[in-house]
Amino acid sequence: MKWVKTDLRSWMMALAAVLFGAVMPLAYAPYNMSVVAPLSVLGFYAVLQMSRTLRMATWIGFIYGFGTFAVGISWIHVSIDQFGGVPLIVSIALMILLCGYLALFPAMSGWLWYRICHDKPAILSAFAFPSIWLVTEYLRGELLTGFPWLAMGYSQTHSWLFEWAPIIGVQGIGWLVVFIGVLLTQTVHPKRLVWALPIIALVGFGTFKASNFIQAEHTGKFAKVALVQGNVPQIIKWDPESQWPTMRLYQDMSRPYYDHDIVVWPEAAIPAVELSAQDYLHNIDSTLAWRESAMITGIIDYQPRTRSYFNNLVVLGRTESEGENPSYYYGNSNRYSKHHLLPIGEFVPLGDLLRPLAPLFNLPMSSFSRGDYIQTNLLANGWKLAPALCYEILFTEQVRLNVRIDTDFIITVSNDAWFGDSIGPHQHLQIAQMRAKELARPVIRTTNNGITAIIDADGSITDQIPQFEAKVLSAEVNQYRGQTLFSRYGHYPIAILSVLSILIAAITRRRHSTIR
Template sequence: MSTFSGMSLAAAYSLVAVLCAYLSLYPAMVGYLLNRFFPTGNASRLLLAFPALWLMSDWMFGQALTGFPWMWIGYSQTDTWLAGYAPLFGVQSVTLAVVCTSAALVLAITQRKIRWLFIPVMLFIGGYGLQRQEWTTPGEEVDFALIQGNIPQSLKWEPSEIRPTLLKYLTLTQKNMDADIVAWPESAVPAMENDMREFMTNMDETLRSKNTGFITGIQYYDQQNNQSYNAVVGIGLIDKEGQQSYQYGRNNRWYKQHLVPIGEFVPFETYLRPLAPIFNLPMSSFSRGNAKQANILVKGYKFATAICYETEFSDEMRQNIHDDTQFIMNVSNDSWFGESTGPWQHLNIARMRAIEFGKPLLRPTNSGVTAAFDEKGRLLASLPQFEMAALRVKVKTTTGTTPYTKWGSIPLVIYVVSSLLLAYRLQVVSIAGISVR
């Protein structure tokens, strides 16, 4: 906040403290509700009520104030057998498995009964089996070139840097014209599409002549409706026959629909913008795209698209992932995080989406972490952070859907309601039994 918004260190630390206090309300709420409504009965309290309340808390955290479900507990298990539950009911089913495992271990220790260990053992065995289930069908290999421009965030939106920025991306692109598809990251073209029509048209014609598809992040201003969008556009060889071409502002694009508060839109902006520089960041007046949008078509392949932290919202993403969706394209710019763990956490979140949906995920970023995962979430290739480079990687298409893609969180909602009702019923019976004695 102090680096990019001009906010003083004291104010930045104060805001972080307020954020920490806010985030602590959710686990505190779980503890309060657990002790208020489920005070007795260790087994039902820990194995039924506690996991259900934890999931409820996560869902509230993921929706309140536009939502920020960053690093739910389930994300910690991308490298374990428990990740096998993700294609079934999403990352929160992995969270559920972790919480139930923890509850069973507490019971085993406090009651000194080894039988409770049966629960985590069976959960891990179940996850192992599910990991080996082929939910989607791999197909042909596609050769990608993911371009990492490594443009300093402090220079990215300077008008004088537009040409140097594009030259960097073009230099790497020209060396990789033999790829099937070249992909640039979020806002790689640091200007409005309205001002870059000639550039985009030339790119389209050049890439079509090379039989190469192209995906890039750019901004678009809809003059008719006075709305700006953070966009991704597919041009070059769009269909395999080469019959389609770039059309300004019309087709084959994705408009970001889950915007970053303050960074991409400012709530109550009339009142907040005059208060501090943090409320006047570049490109902080975007409009939302539609919740459902067509997949981007490039060289005949269909891409479900997510810009930056849209990958956190799997229930929103699944609305745009279909049987014939072959890839997930997650363009991003994590330069804001600097050398912190933020880019790596973001990468892990994106990886979980590949596991959940059974679709390979391509991730071109400005400064890292640029990477590619297969439909099982296995890392195929990546680039070091803070380097100007191109990642060449061959990735197989997939078709089909996972149970989570079809049903979303509905099974978990049913589980939560049923568990709370059963746990409460057992509480009533337990308390009645104590009263009789």
């Protein structure tokens, strides 16, 4: 009978953990219920504290993470199911494997917490657990090329904690969310209210001060931009018969906006390799130079000598704001080559082994080469833009290091048609909002089928085009100058705090064990 009660208790804990994890994605776009994040952590941490063994704590972390990712990245199944060419049962199995892998990192949090903190004073654990979470979340964003999607900090783009972004970045905000969730678990203990409530109040006061800490200022200048959303269905994207109609569509949509400073097309808007589209590119280049404008477009570059593909952005028309000479030629340096490639979509790990197994591992253009980690800003009509191609906007440190003091804007282009009418594109836009706020630079975001948008330096969306509409967004984008604390120091301050918190907890545990 005792075994039955214990087993039932374990199952109830697991059920609670998976439910707390499953509701966590409500904190992210498109739902933006930010308060759900600390409440989800509250529930998770409360269940974790009930763990009586190391194995149980690890399992609670795993099942919480599995619930979060099974719901939060369900949009990936859209691309696997619709374009992967595999049976439904296989696509579901692949999603289970992916969610299981990502859940290993919350499981690591549970394991480390139990090893270091489970018998420690509550206040020590309150500081150590958010630090443990941050370390494991960092590892998730780095190992096997990294997948930092649904990092805890992104849940707060519509909350008061968003004001911390220019100071401590997305990981720092994530630390605060977990910290608040842990502190809330202590409010049920009257004796712990003495220190828990004052700390929560201190976080609130710090947020108020952060919101009044001006780190970048509008110069009074602005660029007039036109963002072209062609809404080309993914199923015909690389169809040879659709190549010219697609190229003509983007050109026809853009022509009325050649009086703007910059026209922007999305990722791989031109469905042809760069060498074969030279006449088309030079024609646009000459016209834009004559009209005193510039264009940034995505295009695939295939270099026959090295047999290498690159996912590129190139600039057509004017480079500087003066002069009418066309600036584009094949191989010029005013281009950007994507560094952080998307697994399966742009490179296939163990390709020789996996490619013969299913069409999923042999998608068009899935053998790209990497560009450099740090590259020069694009120069278009006198404006300097730091690029992040599609998936790259997710990698905070890479974007930070490519935004310089004289960078005017961040530009990110994408093709989210792979993910249909799912929550993925909304989460992708939310990530771009975080980059704008962290670095105090407007983000120009152009996509094939949505969501195309202008994000101001404070992280707010000023203009956007709805999904699944062929439309052009004409807007003025403000120029800012100044550097945020985050742009100078990145996540190093919060990383140092986290390491120190974990070390103090670990040392305290060792001394306590020695005394016993």
